[in-house]
Amino acid sequence: MTRQRVSIREALELIMDAMPLQPAERVPLFSAVGRTLRETIMAERDQPPFDRVTMDGIALAHRDWAAGTRSFRVAGTQGAGAAPLALDAPGACIEVMTGSALPAGADCIVPVERLSLEDGVASIEAAYEPRPGTSIHRRGSDYRQGAVLLAPGARLGAAQIAVATLGGSADIAVSRQPRIAIASTGDELVPPGAAVGPASIRASNDRAIEAALRLRGHPVEACALLPDDPAVLRSELGRMLEGCEVLIVSGGVSMGQYDHVPATLTALGVEPVFHKVTQRPGLPLWFGRKGADKVVFALPGNPVSSLVCTVRYVLPALAQALGARAEQPRRVALAEAVEFRPDLSYLLPVVVMWRPDGTYHAVPRPTNTSGDFVALAGTDGFVELPRGQDLFPAGYVAPFFRW
Ligand code: AMP
Ligand code: MG
Secondary structure: OOEEEEOHHHHHHHHHHHOOOOOEEEEEHHHOOOOEEOOOEEOOOOEOOOOEEOOOEEEEOHHHHHOOOOEEEEEEEEOOOOOOOEOOOOOEEEEEOOOOEOOEOOOEEEEHHHEEEEOOEEEEOOOOOOOOOOOEEOOOOOEOOOOEEEOOOOEOOHHHHHHHHHHOOOEEEEEOOOOEEEEEEOOOEEOOOOOOOOOOEEOOHHHHHHHHHHHOOOOOOEEEEEOOOHHHHHHHHHHHHHOOOEEEEEOOOOOOOOOOHHHHHHHOOOEEEEEEEOEEOOOOOEEEEEOOOEEEEEEOOOHHHHHHHHHHHHHHHHHHHOOOOOOOOEEEEEOOOEEOOOOOEEEEEEEEEEOOOOOEEEEEOOOOOOOOOHHHHHOOEEEEEOOOOOEEOOOOEEEEEEO
8 A cells, every 4th residue: 555645754764664775795995985884894903003103213212311321322224114123232222214113122212303313323402301102102002903993884985994994905895886777757858968949848857866866975877868658658667677776766756647657667566655745845756666675766856856855865765775874964053934834844945054153054045946946056955844833933953954
């Protein structure tokens, strides 16, 4: 039984229930950026793995300095990556570079700025007082071998990729990307670059949906523009369904005579899960599943609706399919009062503005209709105002969704 007119929350629950977890695959570390981690990364070694020198200078035994020695014989020079030398006698020092291992017998570093080097002797400034442990990053002081550095579900940004190198492996387990296809439907739609007639419309939804997905690191396999013709829809949507796990259709889901999408999908074996969500924009949203591993989002064709539905439903569904750690939406206060009478949740475009004191608030930028998408270009996303309330005072705090 198709559920009708569900709430946003019910819609999300039904979608999440239907979303299968993608299998994991191993990829080279350099191509894992933006992907979702599916293994635990543990430290291959202590970090740092040896007592690490953090300044260019000389390494010496503090007890020699404490005994009054100020000029030290340079017994050797040690760069990063070289096996540690040893102090060979009292009064000796080793020249060391940042990143090198601490020479055996040394327990303190005097930076090169605080000494003069002449004829193999390093003389320390009279005013400089070295302390034991100065400029030494002790082995294991950050964490120990085997410590958990990253847990499954982490999104791999620059910092996480850097940390993943400490697992020591050249490849890494991440979620396989689901294959995603996008179909826009409508006899009026013409792609940019093609000739337009007096009643045609530039197809924008497919590009906008794809952009929203790509910006979150989801590649799109296939994109098609389809007419409102049941036979063509059936063959083309059928073909697209074969080749993807997530199909996103826009247009043709309302009650018009040419709105063939739900019936076509059902005929193709897609089981309808819900139709219509008590929200504006995006009320006609349709969602279905096919077998255990395919889902179909059929979004209303109005450009504002289709983008809002992509961000509110498709993106969280994909994040879950990848096993990403669930993110709570940020919350933001309204800069001014909002009135909304219909008995629907209101997904209201906003600009997030920072105040001079460092706090921020959401300035409403309502669109004239759900077709008025030019206004969206100046906005950051939308807030979700719940159904059952007509007046939202300035300062009202609502969840915020970025485009
Ligand atoms: P529909 O959901 O098919 O009834 O479409 C609702 C409105 O959105 C109509 O005015 C369509 O012309 C418009 N529309 C549908 N699909 C697109 C699209 N891909 N790009 C831009 N506008 C669209
Ligand atoms: Mg249409």
